[in-house]
Structure formats: structure tokens, C-alpha cells
Amino acid sequence: MSDIFSNDLSKKISVLLNEARQRVLQTVNHTMVVTYFEIGRMIIEEEQNGRERADYGKQLISELSRNLTQELGKGFSVTNLQQMRQFYLVYSKQQTVSVISEKQQKPSAEFRLSWSHYLKLMRIDDELERKFYEIEAFKNNWSLRELNRQYDSALYTRLALSQDKNGILKLAEKGQVIEKPQDVVKDPYILEFIGLPEQSVY
Template sequence: MEPTATNQLAQRISELLTEARGRIVQSVNHTMVLTYYEIGRMIVHEEQNGNERADYGKQLIKTLSIKLTADFGKGFSQRNLEQMRQFYLVYSKAQTLSAEFESDDKPVKKFQLSWSHYLKLMRIEDVDERNFYEIESYKNNWSLRELERQYNTALYTRLSLSRSGSQVRRLAKEGQLLQKPQDAIKDPYILEFIGLPEQSTYSESELEQKLIEKLEHFMLELGTGFTFVARQQRISFDEKHFRIDLVFYNRILRCFVLIDLKIGELKHQDIGQMQMYVNFYDRRMRLPEENKTIGIILCQDKSEAVVEFTLPENNQQIFASKYTTVLPSKESLVKLIRD
């Protein structure tokens, strides 16, 4: 067999094994989570038989921990058993991805994430917010670390504050859906992953370079469906040359997304420049079957009045959003979002 053919066969076998291992891990995770859910159910039902006395419940978990640890080793501490009990209490009502389905006439929970994910999720008190993060974790294959980051940067709050009541309820049931340009916009964008101090003096090119170095993180912050196209893309007409900082394409919205980075406060000239970029893409780059180009200006500060009166009333293409390069405190983040 030729070396090239051998390498191709090895590659196909490697892909098959990787896929099989992934399915095995997913199956093990699902079985483990279901088992913990059932253990939690059994503990709660036993407590109810004991009239839900607090001292009875504590003694029950303590005794179970001793017996189960002796039989099965680590993993059944009092703390772990309490978490299984809490897991059942939180998820015993039908939830989005964890809704019940029938199997041999017995209702079974369908859990799609790892136990570590659920340990984080069940600490989120608001049911709608918890549902949202569960859906987004599954849809986007978020690791536990990414789930924690998205929660810590208040993704649900950032999205929900710009939506009506019915749209917020839809977020809780279906996660983030991209159906129109506004659905892809956040304000503010949290860019703490690039490692630039908030008060540090840096140029727009340095900010751009940091975003490129952390492109995977930046695309997660941008949201679902984004693919990277170019940086500093040159466009020319009438012997004049301009460069667009970052160009993306969104597969769901089926349109180009242009991003311009601005240090300091947004000026009306910046909006006009982005309008020119968007017009160029719409007239020279966009295919007939694609939707109109979106332009996002990321700035440190902006006047809503400047944005409002520079853009046309029916604007659906140009958006200005603040960004911060550090993760604010919870109080500061809420104020930043509401302002």
C-alpha cells in the first residue's frame, strides 16, 4: 500500500475512534447524571416518608454516606449526596433540555450536559435564566469554564435587557435565536480575556492584535454562527484606500459583519465611516442571495444621542456597542448594562 493511502486510512480510522470515544464519554456522562438524579429522588422520597424532619434528613444523608463510601469508595460524601438531593429538587419539574420522555412506560429525564455543568446550573435561582444557560451550553458545546464565563459576564442579562417580555421568555425556552441583525448585538461586549487593564493606554491596533490572538474567545463573545474572514481588509475606490479592522460572516443571518474598533468616545465621523464600509460591502461584495451587511462599532464610550441622530430612523445595519477589557463587579456590570 502506498504511504499516502496508508496515511489517509490511518486518518479515517483516527477520526472514527475519536468519534466513538466522544460517544462513549457522552453516554457515560448521561448515565452518571441520570443515576445521581435518581439517588436524589430516592433521598427526597425517603425524607418525605420521615415527615421531612431536618434532623432526620441530616442523619439519613450521613448514614448513607458512610454505607455507600464503604461499598463504592469516593464520590459519596455527605456534600455530594446533598448535591444529588438538591439536583433532584431543582430538576424534578420539566425543564427545556431536561424534559421528561417516556421509556417503557416510565418517565425518564433527558440530561444532555455533564454533572459539572449541572452543579453550576442548579445554583442559578432564576428558572428562565437557568434554562437559557442550559440550552446555550448544549447548543454551543460550552465547556464548564465557558459556561462560567458566560454567566459571570451576564450574557442572559445583556441579551434580555434589549428585548421585550415575550422575547425574553423565548430566550428561556429556545436560547439565543438569530433572526434579525439586532439579535446578534450585545451592549456591552466583555473582552476581559484579552488581558488589557481597563485604564491602560493602548492603541486600536494593539486592541485588534489582542482580539486576533484570542480569536476563539472573541468569537464566543460575538455569539452563534460567526466565522472569521479577514483583518485590516483593504477596500479601494477613486484611488482612495481604507481598511476595515475585522470582517466576519454569520452563517445563520447569512450576511457579512464588519467590526471597527475605537479607543475613547464614539464620534459621528466614526459612524459615517462604518456606513461607508457597509455600503461598499452591500454594493460590491454581497451576493444577491445574501442579506444586508451589518456594521458594529466597538467603543469605550458613546453618546446615545450621537448614535440616534447620526443614523437613519429605520436603521437595521449599523450598531454601536461599548466594550470593557476587564470583568466588572456584579454591581458595576449591572450599572454598565442599564446605563
């Protein structure tokens, strides 16, 4: 009896701890993304202050990398700082779609994916396509590997081909929306699973 009880209790505690660790990981991820966005903003603002010198931006990032690496250690290579700068440029222009609340205006409230996800997303030039993948990655809890797989399979392009202009905008605002039973059969996830060519259901 005591063995059964202790096993049950240990399982409950294990579940609780795993959930807590997951929340901590999500918080760390969110904080990291927000911090990198802010670092990108600070770099851009500093570059604009020294814009009369054409090579100022390059020198700034190189010197910043050296100083931050000495002071804080790894994670501040020239490449990483350039990625933070690019992240700000991309996401300050579009309001990212995975928002917690419409009332919250600060970008810090909006980022819901990991830094690795954003490194992939910000390489997608088309803003509507980028928004679509951001929504789907968040809604479906895609790992980076799954995001890459869906992007490589041209999921957005395949869906967009069957949409009018308004439908494409809806894809970028809401992701995939299943409205009618027959839409389920047109879902590329389902088609992929059952091995049917998409053309056969349109």
C-alpha cells in the same frame, strides 16, 4: 505508495476511534446525570417518609454516605449526596429545556449536559435564567469553563435588558434567536469580538 495508503488509513481509523470515544463519553455523562437525579429522588422520598423527625434528613445522608463509601468507594461524600438531592429538587420542579423528544416524559431523556454543567446551573436561582444558560450551553457546545465565562459576563442579563416580557420568556425557551440581519450586530458574542459597547447598537 504503501506509506501514503497506510497513513491515510491510520488517519481514518483515528477519526473513527475518536468519534467512538466521544460517543462513549457522552453516554457515560448522560448515564451519570440520570443516575444522580434518581439518587436525589430516592433521598427525598426517604426523607419524606421520616419527616416526623426534624434531623432525619441530616442523619440519613450522613449514614448513606458512610454505607455507600464502604460498599462502592469514592464519590458518595455527604457533599456529593447533598448535591444529588439538590439536583432532584431543582430539576423535578422545572422540565429541563434540552429535551430529546416531547413525547418522552421521563427526566432520563432530558439531560444533555455533563454533571459539572448541572452543578453550575442548579446554583442559578432564577428559573428563566437557568433555562437560558442550559439551552445556550447545549446549542453552542460550551465547556464548563465557557459556561462560567458567559455567566460571569452576565450574558442573560445583557440580552434580557433589551427584551420585553415575551422576549425574556422566548430567551428562556429558545435561547438566542437571530431573526433579522441587524440582530447579528446586537449579538453579545459579536460585540465582544469586535469590541463595541452594547449601548451603541440599541
